[in-house]
Amino acid sequence: MQDKNQNRDFHHALNVHNDLCIGCTHCMSVCPTQAIRIRNGKAIISANRCVDCGECYKACPVSAIDVEQDDLEMIFRFPVRVILIPSVLIGQFPRKIMATSIYSALKEIGFTHIYEVENTVDMVLEANRKYMLEKKERPLISSYCPAIIRLIQVKYPSLVDNIMKVNPPIDMSAMYYREKLKSSGIPEEQIGLFYATPCAAKIAAIKSPVGEIESAVTGVINMNFLYNRILKYLQRKYTETEPPQTDDLLSSKGILWSLTRGELVHSNGRALAIDGIKNVNEFLDNIENEKFDKIDFLELRACDESCAGGILISGNRFLTVERLKNRAAEYRAREDDQSRKPAEGFLSVNEHGFLGNIGARPIGKLDEDISTALKKMERKRRLMCYLPGFDCAACGAPDCQTLAEDVVQGDAHISNCIFLQQQMTKQNLLSQEQAMRITGSIWGKERLEKNCNKLGAEDENN
């Protein structure tokens, strides 16, 4: 595909499982950055375009999109095994399961220290406020959701300077607890800090951080995997000897932080919260031409209902939000007596609270050189006169315009379009064999053979 030479090594947590992929186009149609094509009957994801939002994962009917994760066994390499859990981990369990039982289950699984990711949100808030005072760019966009940061880098390059370069809670907490444990005398190499992630975007951000040299997180455990493990331990009766190491820094604002409006309620000035990557796309399309001015802060999250809707969350997202709101209300009642102290010490917000530069990685330019780009665009517009405009995706590209762009970039052939292929065979510009070969190169040779092993067919469950 296009954009061949940029950022080859850009890390992604989503991969197509070739043995399972049936090349059905569902993922291709929902991808917000047109990162997917079908070739030889399989989906392929362009590393330069993918923002790890997970829309493809949600859309896949055969679970052929893999989310990479670290092996749980890896934790046992460390005598001190910390798990950082975001509040949505607890939120997805039914209400009757107490947070303390979940903590105990995590201890049984093998973790020695259990901390909630949002324990350091007061530090994040302090950094946010400093950033807002110092920088004049408006609107400032929260750096919380890594899929949104990547979306801006590739699709809204003129907005990269509007991203608030503040470490999100997971990085703040990882650094904070590392320092805290070190200062209690534990040697650094004995500390393993693991993160229970609700999504692929956070994994990608930890494995190749933007604006940060190296993550303080040692490894990532996927939340759906952990959820099943926890349930298993909860069903089993076990005798708890010693409770796990933890602290009581969690606050009502921390509990709500990862939900929609969780950050917004603490911002000054005019602020908006938008969740769902389609909604974010639509909004940012307009903001670039300054249609909405005088907005100070934008909380943008890729998932519907923010992290409660993360792709690795097993519980229903609406129920998760409900439980977290209830939990926050309980905490708020307790907070009124002012006994709670936010996280402090161990970590200097001034020194560690901020991210380095976040660069643009724009996609979609037809050429570096403007006269070549102009020629390619003219050709693309000419091609569009012939393509039917149905966006049927049978060419292996998500829509007619993308096929036309792939053609001018030399990544596809105009005869990939099945309608044009018909025309060309009729006019003897293409032989039947050639047409079959083209179809095979997109959809795989077996695609046109009888196969009852699919959804809605005779053997759908085999």
Next chain:
Amino acid sequence: MQFRHKIAGGDFAKAGNVASSLKKVLRQLNIDHTVSKRIVIALYEGEVNVVAHAYSGVIEVEIDEEKVKINITDKGPGIIDIEKAMKEGYSTATSQVREMGFGAGMGLSNMKKNSDLMKISSVPGEGTIVELLNYIRPDAR
């Protein structure tokens, strides 16, 4: 390369669509975003003016290696005193239009600020033509 868009007067929901589509084109052409941002803002204001003040209009965009030329031609009441209309804050927009968030009287001056060359000609009672020109290389101005 040329683009041509028709716009309907009074259709505020669609105001800005031409500017958005030009923005995408400029990005595909790898035009520096500080340059394209100005073009898009100027065009957006021109588009809104047709929607707010005229009956119908046509936007023609011509792009070559050096410049982007935009002609906004409308059928409408025209502008009697162009100099006055150019003044920041001057507006004849109705209160309804103002309630919708348009009509601050900054449009024409914003267009002037965000273009390298701007020309307005108008025949009262017939319509208005606004010509905008922006050079693609920031230093070519």
